Amino acid sequence: MADIDPVLDVRDLTKYFGGLRAVESVSLEIMPGEIVALIGPNGAGKTTLFNCITGLYMLTAGEVALTARGQRKRLNGLKPNQVTELGMARTFQNIRLFPNMTVLENVMIGRHCRTRSSVFGAIFRPPATRREEQEVVDLSYGLLQEVGLAGLVDETANNLPYGAQRRLEIARAMATDPVLLLLDEPAAGMNPAETSELQALIRRLREKHGLSILLIEHDMKLVMSLSDRVCVMEHGSRIALGTPEEVSQDPRVIKAYLGEEADA
Amino acid sequence: MRDLKHSAITAAWFMFLTLPIMVIHVNTIEKTIAWRWENMAYVGAGAFVLSYVWRFLMRRRDGGGFRSLSPGAAGRGRLLRAAIEDRRISYPAAAAFAALVIAFPFLFSLYQVNIMISALIYVMLGLGLNIVVGLAGLLDLGFVAFYAIGAYAYALLNLHFGLGFWVVLPMAACLGAFAGILLGFPVLRLRGDYLAIVTLGFGEIIRLVLENWGTFTQGPSGISNIPRPGFFGMEFGLRGSIVFMYYVVIALVLLTIVVVSRLKYSRVGRAWMALREDEIACQAMGIDKTKTKLMAFSLGATWAAMAGVVFAAKTSFINPASFTFLESAMILSIVVLGGMGSTVGVILGAFILILLPEYLRAFAEYRMIVFGAVMVLFMVFRPQGLIRDRRLRRKFRPTELRGDADGDSGGATDKAAGMKAAGAHG
Amino acid sequence: MEYFFEIFFDGLTRGSIYALIALGYTMVYGIIQLINFAHGEIYMIGAFTALIVSGVLGALGLPGYAILLMTLPVAVIYASAYGYTIEKIAYKPLRNAPRLSPLISAIGMSIFLQNYVLLAQTPDFLPFPSLLPPLDVVDRFHGVLSSSEVIIVVTAALVMAGLTAFIKFTRMGKAMRATAQSPRMAMLVGINVDQVISLTFIIGSALAAVGGVLIASHVGQINFYIGFLAGIKAFTAAVLGGIGSIPGAMLGGLVLGWTESFATGYVSSDYEDVFAFALLVLILIFRPAGILGKPAIQKV
Numbered sequence: 001m002a003d004i005d006p007v008l009d010v011r012d013l014t015k016y017f018g019g020l021r022a023v024e025s026v027s028l029e030i031m032p033g034e035i036v037a038l039i040g041p042n043g044a045g046k047t048t049l050f051n052c053i054t055g056l057y058m059l060t061a062g063e064v065a066l067t068a069r070g071q072r073k074r075l076n077g078l079k080p081n082q083v084t085e086l087g088m089a090r091t092f093q094n095i096r097l098f099p100n101m102t103v104l105e106n107v108m109i110g111r112h113c114r115t116r117s118s119v120f121g122a123i124f125r126p127p128a129t130r131r132e133e134q135e136v137v138d139l140s141y142g143l144l145q146e147v148g149l150a151g152l153v154d155e156t157a158n159n160l161p162y163g164a165q166r167r168l169e170i171a172r173a174m175a176t177d178p179v180l181l182l183l184d185e186p187a188a189g190m191n192p193a194e195t196s197e198l199q200a201l202i203r204r205l206r207e208k209h210g211l212s213i214l215l216i217e218h219d220m221k222l223v224m225s226l227s228d229r230v231c232v233m234e235h236g237s238r239i240a241l242g243t244p245e246e247v248s249q250d251p252r253v254i255k256a257y258l259g260e261e262a263d264a
Numbered sequence: 265m266r267d268l269k270h271s272a273i274t275a276a277w278f279m280f281l282t283l284p285i286m287v288i289h290v291n292t293i294e295k296t297i298a299w300r301w302e303n304m305a306y307v308g309a310g311a312f313v314l315s316y317v318w319r320f321l322m323r324r325r326d327g328g329g330f331r332s333l334s335p336g337a338a339g340r341g342r343l344l345r346a347a348i349e350d351r352r353i354s355y356p357a358a359a360a361f362a363a364l365v366i367a368f369p370f371l372f373s374l375y376q377v378n379i380m381i382s383a384l385i386y387v388m389l390g391l392g393l394n395i396v397v398g399l400a401g402l403l404d405l406g407f408v409a410f411y412a413i414g415a416y417a418y419a420l421l422n423l424h425f426g427l428g429f430w431v432v433l434p435m436a437a438c439l440g441a442f443a444g445i446l447l448g449f450p451v452l453r454l455r456g457d458y459l460a461i462v463t464l465g466f467g468e469i470i471r472l473v474l475e476n477w478g479t480f481t482q483g484p485s486g487i488s489n490i491p492r493p494g495f496f497g498m499e500f501g502l503r504g505s506i507v508f509m510y511y512v513v514i515a516l517v518l519l520t521i522v523v524v525s526r527l528k529y530s531r532v533g534r535a536w537m538a539l540r541e542d543e544i545a546c547q548a549m550g551i552d553k554t555k556t557k558l559m560a561f562s563l564g565a566t567w568a569a570m571a572g573v574v575f576a577a578k579t580s581f582i583n584p585a586s587f588t589f590l591e592s593a594m595i596l597s598i599v600v601l602g603g604m605g606s607t608v609g610v611i612l613g614a615f616i617l618i619l620l621p622e623y624l625r626a627f628a629e630y631r632m633i634v635f636g637a638v639m640v641l642f643m644v645f646r647p648q649g650l651i652r653d654r655r656l657r658r659k660f661r662p663t664e665l666r667g668d669a670d671g672d673s674g675g676a677t678d679k680a681a682g683m684k685a686a687g688a689h690g
Numbered sequence: 691m692e693y694f695f696e697i698f699f700d701g702l703t704r705g706s707i708y709a710l711i712a713l714g715y716t717m718v719y720g721i722i723q724l725i726n727f728a729h730g731e732i733y734m735i736g737a738f739t740a741l742i743v744s745g746v747l748g749a750l751g752l753p754g755y756a757i758l759l760m761t762l763p764v765a766v767i768y769a770s771a772y773g774y775t776i777e778k779i780a781y782k783p784l785r786n787a788p789r790l791s792p793l794i795s796a797i798g799m800s801i802f803l804q805n806y807v808l809l810a811q812t813p814d815f816l817p818f819p820s821l822l823p824p825l826d827v828v829d830r831f832h833g834v835l836s837s838s839e840v841i842i843v844v845t846a847a848l849v850m851a852g853l854t855a856f857i858k859f860t861r862m863g864k865a866m867r868a869t870a871q872s873p874r875m876a877m878l879v880g881i882n883v884d885q886v887i888s889l890t891f892i893i894g895s896a897l898a899a900v901g902g903v904l905i906a907s908h909v910g911q912i913n914f915y916i917g918f919l920a921g922i923k924a925f926t927a928a929v930l931g932g933i934g935s936i937p938g939a940m941l942g943g944l945v946l947g948w949t950e951s952f953a954t955g956y957v958s959s960d961y962e963d964v965f966a967f968a969l970l971v972l973i974l975i976f977r978p979a980g981i982l983g984k985p986a987i988q989k990v
Binding site for chain 3: 277280281282284285286288289290292293295296297303322325401403405450451454455456457458460461462464465466468469472473476589590593596597600629630632633635636637638639640643644647
């Protein structure tokens with residue numbers, strides 16, 4: 001294990017908003033093919049951590065590095081689109097699809113950073129552009145089949161039911177060819193049947209595409225059965241990291257969760 | 265009863281509101297005052313009626329009862345759509361329309377042709393701005409700056425170096441694109457509303473420079489004797505040159521339409537649309553926000569500059585007064601009225617807003633006030649414009665779903681195949 | 691040195707007016723994040739109302755100070771009424787629309803109002819009576835500063851002090867600050883947000899009218915188009931200071947006023963308006979948060 005580079009290497013990541021310490025010196029490694037869950041009470045800084053990793057927020061301190069296709073790249077200071085280009089894709093806690101575009105087009109947008117044709121190609125449509133477009137369509141359709149939305153390609157995204165929107169977001173993220181997929185509460189608002197379907201989907205995606213996955217989730221059943229390791233955050237700090245069994249017996253974790261319940 | 269009371273109050277309020285400006289007219293030199301009480305009566309009556317209309321439209325808007333209220337409208341829409349899809353109807357109709365367009369200069373007077381050229385220039389401008397506002401969602405209030413750059417490029421290059429229309433047209437296009445990039449690069453990081461104001465500022469700066477840099481631009485007096493385009497060295501008479509101009513503009517409009525519709529369904533066009541819908545998600549999907557916006561911005565500028573060249577050639581005289589903010593606002597209201605993003609809508613918008621005041625002379629005076637009202641009312645009641653931009657659903661076909669090599673034609677069967685495929689996989 | 695002071699006071703005068711108008715932009719932006727493009731037109735309508743009212747009163751043969759005392763309140767009332775009505779028609783129905791919709795609506799409203807005044811009154815420049823009384827004390831500095839300049843600066847300062855006190859100490863002022871922070875939270879704690887927004891428009895419009903009457907009287911002429919330039923410049927001032935910030939608008943107004951006066955006084959008067967626009971563009975590019983503003987955190 002020591003000589004394999006982690007896919008994602010987060011070291012002492014710190015983020016302040018003015019005086020507010022949203023994330024305080026969090027470190028986390030994700031190995032190839034691993035599924036890691038990030039849990040913690042509301043306001044623990046999970047989404048902020050996501051936003052820092054994906055380049056949406058500037059870090060106050062620390063380092064983030066991604067190893068994709070055998071190359072280790074530092075992500076500090078990169079823009080979100082550059083991060084995505086290097087091989088990291090994400091979904092959003094409150095779904096952010098392109099509501100008035102079709103399901104197929106939503107996924108096609110994901111291919112943007114992997115294709116090259118530009119204004120010239122759009123206007124003159126040389127064979128190379130047409131070929132590229134068809135490849136994008138086929139690949140996107142393939143992904144929609146994988147997530148079970150192939151029948152809805154021509155529907156606009158805002159007409160989809162909630163669970164389907166979540167799956168579409170995953171397909172769109174997959175279209176960017178990631179090595180690491182970040183899912184922000186993928187099961188939120190899903191019923192148990194949908195959740196178990198989602199679990200199967202995430203596993204399938206990992207097997208088929210050799211992905212590593214980092215997910216934020218509140219559904220403990222899903223977290224415990226899906227993840228290889230669990231990272232627990234509270235008040236911006238990492239309070240535990242280990243296998244689901246280890247974490248669930250950690251006294252600090254128990255306290256954090258009971259504490260939250262007592263508050264609620 | 266409540267409605268009546270409401271309308272009466274509204275009427276009284278507007279009569280109060282318009283009292284000084286509509287009713288009293290002070291002649292400051294002769295120190296006389298004219299009281300125009302009849303205006304107050306008009307305002308009162310108008311406000312009373314409009315308040316009913318307003319409430320009706322408001323209810324319809326908020327109730328979302330668009331369809332339930334007018335079942336006929338949807339039916340008509342479907343009928344029209346069916347007619348367009350039926351080749352027996354649409355092909356002859358298109359042919360007749362094309363014939364009319366070609367024969368236009370021979371059917372109507374020179375005056376009409378001139379007006380038509382103006383309207384077509386606005387179509388070009390509208391479609392160009394539509395790339396920026398409609399497709400990419402960037403509100404550009406300084407569009408007229410690029411129009412001015414094109415017009416002045418032709419006028420000055422012709423004046424100093426004797427360059428002709430056909431030489432300058434591509435040069436101006438490049439110049440416009442370059443100017444668009446130059447301006448866009450620093451400002452496109454800004455949020456939407458700030459961007460609007462910066463572009464407005466830039467537009468005004470260009471105009472003020474044109475006005476004050478007399479040695480270069482001949483200042484407010486402008487540049488005259490700008491030649492119309494020739495054709496392989498052929499010279500036309502007055503009528504001939506105007507008719508030729510007409511065909512040139514038609515060709516350019518056609519070019520614009522082709523380019524815009526191709527862009528709309530391209531990789532770049534998709535990125536524009538995605539950017540308009542959700543910037544953050546867009547970036548997270550690996551789209552370079554600045555670069556993508558810059559493309560839209562400079563492409564729009566390219567079109568404005570080309571339209572500028574055509575405008576200079578058409579009027580053969582230009583001065584800075586043609587390039588005020590109101591011109592930008594006018595082009596924007598064409599896009600808003602027609603329907604942001606919709607090519608047909610923008611063409612329609614340009615014809616309505618430019619031709620109507622030309623033919624209804626009595627209306628011409630009220631042109632700008634109507635533009636203003638159109639912008640407000642359309643934003644409130646019909647933000648999608650006259651023609652809603654409908655994205656073609658079946659534009660992209662996976663190979664698997666294609667019946668044969670070019671399955672684009674058989675839309676209905678494709679759909680059926682799609683459903684079947686979905687059933688198989690789902 | 692005398693020239694320097696002349697320019698200095700000229701800049702101070704302009705700056706006070708810009709600040710008065712900028713407050714309207716900044717307050718509205720602070721609460722509903724809208725660039726109220728029609729705000730410049732409110733200022734113009736304030737000035738026009740004053741012109742008409744003072745014309746009527748002058749024809750009745752009233753003395754100068756009585757005209758001033760009656761004209762200003764009427765102009766303020768009318769401008770506020772216009773501001774209130776505009777919000778109800780053009781912005782309120784668009785509260786939940788995409789961000790650019792109310793801006794386009796505002797531009798439309800601005801064009802509408804300009805042409806409304808153009809059609810109902812005149813497209814020409816009208817001479818505006820000098821309502822501001824001459825002050826003997828000031829007239830000794832003839833050439834360096836004029837009495838109307840002194841009156842403008844003092845009035846503007848008083849009005850702004852009053853506004854600051856209102857926002858700081860009154861119940862309604864607190865409600866405004868709360869709404870600016872978070873309209874949803876404000877609604878939850880029982881603040882009538884619609885009322886607060888209306889009030890914001892009314893106050894902003896009133897300030898613009900004061901500015902309009904003062905400057906029109908100082909410059910001596912108006913037309914339907916004065917609101918456009920004044921509006922853009924005041925907006926520049928608001929952005930300069932940090933949009934949403936009330937002291938920022940005041941500071942921004944002064945900075946802009948001096949920039950313009952010194953640039954035209956020492957560099958070139960041909961490009962008077964270019965300096966303001968260039969300043970606007972530069973500020974937005976390099977420090978969009980302005981002098982006193984804080985950069986916004988984008989919520990994801």
